[in-house]
Amino acid sequence: MKVTKMRKMLLLALAGLLVVTLCIGCTQDTAETPAETPSEQPSTAQPEQPAETAQEEPEEAPEQEASGDYKYPGAVGKTATIILKDLTNPVWIQAAAGAQAAAEEFGMDLEVAAPVVSNNNDEQIQLVQQAIAKKKDIVILTPADSTGIVPAVTELNEANIPVINLNTKINNESGKANSETFVVADNITCATLCATELAKLAGEEGEAIILQGPSGGQVTIDLTKGAEDTFAKYPNIKIVDKKDAKFDRATGYSVTQDMLITYPNLKIIFSCNDEMALGALKAVEEAGKQDDIVIGGIDGNQDALAAIKEGRLDVTVYKNFWLQAYTATEAAARFLNGEKLEELIPIDLSVVTKDNVDEYIEKNIEYSKYEPKQ
């Protein structure tokens, strides 16, 4: 008797806890003040264009008028959803912040959505279906899987909801997954920039390894291709191995330990993200080879920028997720305003080395201000 009573009490307590949590969650949502618009104008927020990328200049900075007029009258009050790959990784939080900043600036009602399990295609499809059910005016989509997302995009096309493709290209070989434009910080370009800088630092010779993400992922494939093509231009650089380090620092660390044993003459480590690069850095430092080996990552996260400032990490490529999402949201606003969009809107990419790292450390702090809201 006593036991069952206790169990009942416990269940009641748990149920109560759940209700309280829900209540708190809801009140926070309604009490939320809208996120600040960054005081900085986006034009000054754009990074310097490196000499290597001869890309077209993105749109001129919009000027918001004090009277409350918006730059794209047609977009004001329209509803939009941005579907990201993830909302736990700092870079995607920056993307959410960028999208939100743009939505405020252009007077749009924007919802930020991302799968609970990062990079989950099925969940992204569900999020798209929710957006259709809510009759959103436009959807901005960063597919976790270029091909896997196609059925969802077809549904959007059938529901006549325009799609802005961001970051990773939707595979439209079938012609049934149309998007209005593709806003991209191209991964192949990223890899090319990083690999070129690494080759330069290594004196254009030596053995190189590539630390990849999980095999078969689009990002891994593109980055590896970029790195391979670039290193192929230097006859004295040889890629001796490619290893899966799961985009993870601890794995990058242990894989690099093994690689240092296997290839004692290693000179270049090209890592497909900063996390693995930092793990590799740790292993290299412990083996006392930091002067012989150059390491490059991609993304430009907080920790990597700090490591570059200290002169430990050599290179990273700043992908500027804030600007990516900002530009995509602006493209959405322009489209809703009746403008015709370019097929491709490239984002400026920049190589970060010890010389220019301070600038990006400041930007990173500015861009990370994201207040989740409903």
Add this chain to the structure above:
Amino acid sequence: MKRSVGFELKQPRLVIRQNMKRFTWFVLKYSRIIILAVILIVSSCVAQDPLQNIKNVISLQAPFVMIYSFGMTLAVLTGGLDLSIGSVAAFSSCAGAFLIIEGHIVLGIAVCILIGALLGMFNGILITRAKIAPFIATYGMDWVIRGAVYIMMGGAMIYHFSDGFKIIAEGMLFGLSSLLYIAFSIFAVLLFLFGKTIFGRNTYMTGANIEATKLSGVDTNFVITVVYMISGALAATAGILYVARLDCAEAFLGRNFGLIALAATLIGGTSLQGGKGGVGNTVIGVLIMVFLINCLNILRVDILWQDFVFGVVILISAMIEKARAFYEEALQN
């Protein structure tokens, strides 16, 4: 006369068969050590610097895996499993890191391990009081805790710890890292606790037959809760050591700890039914796993094959365990 001759002829054959069985059983019993030896020999033949390689793996890669796999092993011994170790490691190490970065090193480490134990206790309470199956309880908790750590960190990382803290993972003694000594001490304590004490005996009994254990007057709820607390505390220890080693506390830490620990436990031969195996098995399991990954890396095996090989080893290990049990039974009859 004839009869006795027949008898004499038959007996040696029986003896031989019996000896064959005993030999097979013996090989199966020590098969894991044989596998480990083979992997070690292969990797040492190929590696440029075999000694450094073995030192790397034993003193830098294996200790982390061992520490959190012990927790999983204990949970498996009680007939459950603990899928929340990865998120517990992340949550408690991040919480501890907030204090450590302010300079409260000892307090931070203590808080980290305490939080780990508390989360483990919550797992235990869900399993014993709310009667939720361990798989569901710890799987659910894994999501809850992982969510909580994402909220707590808000995408930020904590890095640049003081040398006083980093020394716990970077210190060296007699050419081996402090990690190895920590892992070994934990192993010794657990070996004693679960091999020589009444509590340990009760844990094995709970795993083997919970009803009978309960009827014989053992508070199984207490045993299970304490085991999950130990598991949580060990996960937190592994977490804080990772933070000290990699000089960075982040919310992603240990996303695959649960599955790696389960694999190591199974390769080591601890039975998922509970009550069979132990932390000693897991040491071998972890070594096989870590050296296998190392060996594949050194042999320059294509990455696409690694997961495949891994799965095969887990299956082989399960088969070995079944075959051993079969021969053991045959020998006893």
